[in-house]
Structure formats: structure tokens, C-alpha cells
Amino acid sequence: MKQVQHILIRLPNWLGDMVMSTAFVKAVHDQYPDATIDVIAKKGIDFLLDYFPVHSQRFIFNKEEYSGLTGAYKFGRQIQKQKKYDIFFCLPDSLSSAVMGLAIGAKKRIGYTKELRSALLTNAYHKKKNIHRVEEYIDLLQQFLKREINVLPVELKNNARAQKNAVIVNINSEASSRRLPKEKAVSVINLLRKNIDTKIILVGSNKEAIFVEEVFNALDDKNNISNMAGKTNLQELLILLGSCTTMLTTDSGPAHVANALGTHTIVLFGAGNENNTAPYNQPGRTIIRLGALPCEPCVSNTCKVFGTPECLLRLDDNMIVQNVITILKNKKHN
Incomplete structure (x- = not known):
């Protein structure tokens, strides 16, 4: 041959x-x-x-x-x-x-x-x-x-010299059924700010910048919170994702980038099936899903049952924030 x-x-x-x-x-x-x-x-x-x-x-x-x-x-x-x-x-x-x-x-x-x-x-x-x-x-x-092949980790080269103990928050997604509604995003970030003193960085693309700005303006306390939505291109976002230890995010492309760079990725799942499309490296991810609605998980880009994604709205804010706190503590001790 x-x-x-x-x-x-x-x-x-x-x-x-x-x-x-x-x-x-x-x-x-x-x-x-x-x-x-x-x-x-x-x-x-x-x-x-x-x-x-x-x-x-x-x-x-x-x-x-x-x-x-x-x-x-x-x-x-x-x-x-x-x-x-x-x-x-x-x-x-x-x-x-x-x-x-x-x-x-x-x-x-x-x-x-x-x-x-x-x-x-x-x-x-x-x-x-x-x-x-x-x-x-x-x-x-x-x-x-016609032979079995071992599945290797999903990896991107991370050129960051050292990861900062900062939390990146991505509330966006291409599909509205995967995007955090404004009131939910404000609630989660407010609670996060009350419970951690770590720097919080909001991210988003140019077309997501207006939505993120609305959320940022509605926050109770903007201290040590930076809004970078619309201020970075994709390559600059990749560098930012690789320089931080933790990301709280919706199911989205940046979630996969962060996970592949070694940034611990906490993913809030609405629509989408995490068994098929979650960030792949399990040691570096935390999956949060409500799992209480008969329509979960769906793969629709819009919520056809409730209009707004109740699977995201009903997630427990305290549980989300506690997961972030736990990861930050683990990263600090490692």
C-alpha cells in the first residue's frame, strides 16, 4: 500500500x-x-x-x-x-x-x-x-x-505567562434560548459581587455590546467590574480568556475556548444538550442545568414553550455563585 x-x-x-x-x-x-x-x-x-x-x-x-x-x-x-x-x-x-x-x-x-x-x-x-x-x-x-482511537483532550496553546485570579462573565449566546435574560444576568452578577472581591470582567462581541451595557448599567455595585463587551476582537478575547482562572458563561463558543485554554469553565445550560456540546475537558468544567422542566433539554434557538428560557431563569443564583466561590478557592490553593 x-x-x-x-x-x-x-x-x-x-x-x-x-x-x-x-x-x-x-x-x-x-x-x-x-x-x-x-x-x-x-x-x-x-x-x-x-x-x-x-x-x-x-x-x-x-x-x-x-x-x-x-x-x-x-x-x-x-x-x-x-x-x-x-x-x-x-x-x-x-x-x-x-x-x-x-x-x-x-x-x-x-x-x-x-x-x-x-x-x-x-x-x-x-x-x-x-x-x-x-x-x-x-x-x-x-x-x-476500522480501529479504535483514544480521544485526546481538547487543547489550545495558552501563551499567558500566569493566570490572574479574575472571573470572566459571559451572559451571551447566538441563540436567545441559551442567553441569560437581562433580569437574571443582573441578579447573578449582583450576588457574585456581594460574595467575592475578585475582579469581574464582562465580555461580549460587538453585536452583544448593547445588551451587556444594559446589564452593566443596572448593577447595584460596579466596583471592580470591567465591561469589555465590544472592546475586544476574537483574538484579544482569546488572550483574555487564557489569562484568567475562572469563567462563568452560557453555552457558547467562548465557553469552549476558555475550557481548551485551561480556564475553569462554569457553564449555565438552557437549550442545547450538554452531553453533545458542552466544553469537553471534564476536569476543567462545571455544568449547571435546572433539569426540572419536561422540555429539557431542547435544541431550539428560541424558547417555544415559555417565550423566555425558564430553564435559565429558574436556576438558583446562590448555587451558581457558590460554584464560582468553590473554584476560586481551589485555584487559590493550587
Whole structure:
């Protein structure tokens, strides 16, 4: 059998999913130690590659420049002209990513069956249900190689010299069913301020800045609380997440980044299934879920039962704050 020389991995399109794919990249490297491993990342989250496991060449895919199936094919053809690949691993489930793989012309094109992709892949597999997304990625490699592979930790390189004993608070999420309602966010942060003297840093993207500012303005005591929402880009946020010991957050991309950097991540789960999408490294995470409503867990982006996510509103503030206090004490003694 001819030795595999060149492998290309199409990485996921979302921040959290891309973080979770680091275990897959490491596993491919372990299984093919003599091959060059290149990656494709979406423009906007490609900065993560600087913190990724070892890889060679990187291709940055701009969806605005290469839109639709035609754009994906054109982008793939440009890669094909530069290098011949033995294997193309397709982690996104989209049809366009499989079209891209076809254009690249790799001898083996491997991915999960979805959106009529099977005709474009040489090896299409069915995705197992009820396993974590990190394990879904690894299982794709397992099914292709027909052998069991150990799942490695999800890790990003943390270049921070020392972690400050500060608490980062992220009340945001892309979906309203995963975002802390304003009154709940104010209540939790107020109680947190009363019980700890540690610096509290609020974070959020540009489009989340107005919401975070409303919460910040409603706080009873702003002493030693910094609002950084809208004041950092994603790369600066990553540096901030890596420089603090603890993060209190909703289910979101930054939660995965913090966990992968070694920052203890306390995650408040509303919608979403923590068994599939929680930050993966269990020693560095705390999962908080109400678990008292018949609709839990759902995967809807909006709360279709109550209008506002009662699964988050009904969480016990004291229990949330006590978890933060416990982690801070543990970090202080370590």
C-alpha cells in the first residue's frame, strides 16, 4: 500500500466546533505521523490556528468571496492546483464542503452522510447518536481506519505567562434560548459581587455590546467590574480568556475556548444538550442545568414553550455563585 503523504482537513465553521476539532487534528497526526497535515478554516475564526495542534499549510476560506456551491468548487480547484492530497477529511456536514472536497480531487474524501453528500465522498459514514461532538469527529476517523482511537483532550496553546485570579462573565449566546435574560444576568452578577472581591470582567462581541451595557448599567455595585463587551476582537478575547482562572458563561463558543485554554469553565445550560456540546475537558468544567422542566433539554434557538428560557431563569443564583466561590478557592490553593 502506498504511504499516505498529504492530508487535508476541512475544519468546522463555528467557533466552538472548531475548538472541539483540535482533538481530531491531534488524532490524525498520531495515526499518520509521517504525513503532512494541512487545514482549511473559515475566515473570521482562522486566528485560532495560531493556537492549534501542529499542522503545515493553512487555507482560509472566505464565504463572501467564494459564495455558494460554485464558490466552494472554485476554492477547492485553487487548492488542487497547488497540491495533490491523498486524504480529505470533511468535518462540516454541509453539501458545499463536500463539493469543495470533490474539487480538491483527493483520492479519499471522508465525511458523514447528510445533504446528499454521499455521491461526492469516497467514504461516507453514518453519524452515531448521543455522543459528544468531539467523539463524533474522532469516530469519523475510527470508521475510516476500522480501529479504535483514544480521544485526546481538547487543547489550545495558552501563551499567558500566569493566570490572574479574575472571573470572566459571559451572559451571551447566538441563540436567545441559551442567553441569560437581562433580569437574571443582573441578579447573578449582583450576588457574585456581594460574595467575592475578585475582579469581574464582562465580555461580549460587538453585536452583544448593547445588551451587556444594559446589564452593566443596572448593577447595584460596579466596583471592580470591567465591561469589555465590544472592546475586544476574537483574538484579544482569546488572550483574555487564557489569562484568567475562572469563567462563568452560557453555552457558547467562548465557553469552549476558555475550557481548551485551561480556564475553569462554569457553564449555565438552557437549550442545547450538554452531553453533545458542552466544553469537553471534564476536569476543567462545571455544568449547571435546572433539569426540572419536561422540555429539557431542547435544541431550539428560541424558547417555544415559555417565550423566555425558564430553564435559565429558574436556576438558583446562590448555587451558581457558590460554584464560582468553590473554584476560586481551589485555584487559590493550587
